[in-house]
Amino acid sequence: MRTVATIAELRAWRAERNGLLGLVPTMGYLHAGHLSLVSAARRENERVAATLFVNPTQFGPAEDFKHYPRDLERDQALLASAGCELLFAPAVPEMYPAGVETTIDVGSVAAPLEGERRPGHFRGVATVVMKLLQIATPDRAYFGEKDAQQLAVIRRLVADLNVPVEVRGCPTVRESDGLAMSSRNTYLSADERRAATVLARALDAAEGCWRAGERRGASLQHVLSEVLDREPLARTDYAVAADPDSFQPVDHAQQGAVLLLLAVFIGKTRLIDNRLLG
Numbered sequence: 001m002r003t004v005a006t007i008a009e010l011r012a013w014r015a016e017r018n019g020l021l022g023l024v025p026t027m028g029y030l031h032a033g034h035l036s037l038v039s040a041a042r043r044e045n046e047r048v049a050a051t052l053f054v055n056p057t058q059f060g061p062a063e064d065f066k067h068y069p070r071d072l073e074r075d076q077a078l079l080a081s082a083g084c085e086l087l088f089a090p091a092v093p094e095m096y097p098a099g100v101e102t103t104i105d106v107g108s109v110a111a112p113l114e115g116e117r118r119p120g121h122f123r124g125v126a127t128v129v130m131k132l133l134q135i136a137t138p139d140r141a142y143f144g145e146k147d148a149q150q151l152a153v154i155r156r157l158v159a160d161l162n163v164p165v166e167v168r169g170c171p172t173v174r175e176s177d178g179l180a181m182s183s184r185n186t187y188l189s190a191d192e193r194r195a196a197t198v199l200a201r202a203l204d205a206a207e208g209c210w211r212a213g214e215r216r217g218a219s220l221q222h223v224l225s226e227v228l229d230r231e232p233l234a235r236t237d238y239a240v241a242a243d244p245d246s247f248q249p250v251d252h253a254q255q256g257a258v259l260l261l262l263a264v265f266i267g268k269t270r271l272i273d274n275r276l277l278g
Contacts, residue, residue, distance in 0.1 A: 001080040003087045007135050010049075010088045014137060019046025022168075023138035025129060028052040028089075029069040029183040030078045033173035037142040038082040040170050045140060049086040050079050051132055056092060057103075058124030069186050088136070095131060103127045106156045112247045113238060113261060114149050114272075125150055126157050133158075133165055141165050146172040146180050148259060148274045149247055172273075174200070180273045187269040195233035196266045199273040202227035202239065206260050210277045217241040217250040220260065228264060237263035237270065244276060253278070 004010050014021065022041030026034050041048045052075055059065035072089060079087055103123050110122035133141060143151050151169050158167050173181045178200030179193075188196055206223045214220060224239035243250050244259040257278040264271055 001076065001084050001087060003076060003089055005088075005090055006094060007090070010086070010135055013049075013086055017047050020139040021045055021047040021049060021136070023132070023136050023141045024048070024050040024084070025132050025141065025143070026050060026052055026075075027054045027068065027183070028075050029071060029186070030075045031173075031181045031183065031185075033144055033146065033181040035078060035082045036173050037144060037170050038079065038084050040168065041140065041142050042083045044168075048084050049088065049136060049138070050084050051136070052087060052089040053095060053128065053132075055095075055124055055128040057096070057127060058121050060118055060120065063118075064184075069183055088132075095128065104130055104157065104161075106153050106160065109149070109156050109245075109247060110153050113240065113242070114263070117237060117263070122150070122153050126153055129154055130157060130161070130163070133163055138165055140168050142168045142170055144172060145169045146182070146273065148244075148261065148276075152245070152247065178204070180271075182271060184269055184271065188266060192233055192267045192269065195231050196271060198228055198231040198234050198266075199262050199264055199271060202262060203260055203273060203275040206241070207275060207277060210258070215253050215258075217253060217258070220258065221249075224260065224262065228262075233266055235265040237265060239264075 022045035024037045024041055054068050056065050104126040105123055106126050115122050155167050158165055177197050179196050202224045205227050206220045209223050220241040221239055228234050228236045240261045241250055242248060242259050242261055244257050250258055257276055260275045262273045
């Protein structure tokens with residue numbers, strides 16, 4: 001696997017390679033969830049590239065940009081073993097040189113939930129993803145379904161701006177106890193790690209009610225909150241039963257799908273998870 005740090009190097013590599021290219025954008029500190037995206041890209045394309053960029057514009061002023069886990073050598077080894085051909089790992093000035101002002105706002109799908117609680121977050125996500133797609137010109141781009149609203153934002157971005165790329169969402173990869181894999185799980189102490197399973201348990205409980213016939217959004221949200229509230233180390237940011245297209249809360253979902261969405265602080269660490277029902 002080759003690692004490049006400049007846009008010119010990535011474009012030159014792309015120009016020299018034929019065949020479909022699958023791109024896996026990441027912020028690094030990789031885990032099995034990221035590698036599952038590489039595996040999917042490997043199955044579906046002749047070429048696979050990944051990007052590693054901790055994007056400062058999607059972090060708020062009180063968030064963990066400076067402390068976000070980083071280990072380039074570890075990530076290079078994991079990507080190489082997974083069959084990735086190229087890693088693009090630029091520095092911040094390469095992606096945002098002096099004088100850059102253009103940003104992208106994708107509209108209503110980015111407004112609720114994560115958009116409301118993390119102002120500017122999805123503007124940063126949409127802008128950097130658009131830049132990566134323009135630089136690498138992949139045929140397919142791979143993202144995890146754990147970040148459900150982010151995936152919807154990227155799909156809206158690609159559709160609205162006629163970007164010639166297929167956006168592929170891949171299933172959430174979980175630990176054996178149900179916790180969704182995340183780079184931020186490394187922040188958790190041993191006690192917090194045990195407590196973090198409450199997110200999966202809350203989703204399990206609400207799904208059980210759904211399977212028993214419950215379709216009222218408020219009732220599903222109550223089940224989520226009830227399970228979360230029983231965990232002393234958990235503090236709920238939101239627990240919502242939402243429309244999977246608009247991310248607005250649903251009142252009654254007699255027909256169609258419902259997306260359960262969680263954002264929960266375990267100690268100081270904010271974790272997200274979701275589950276699609278129906």
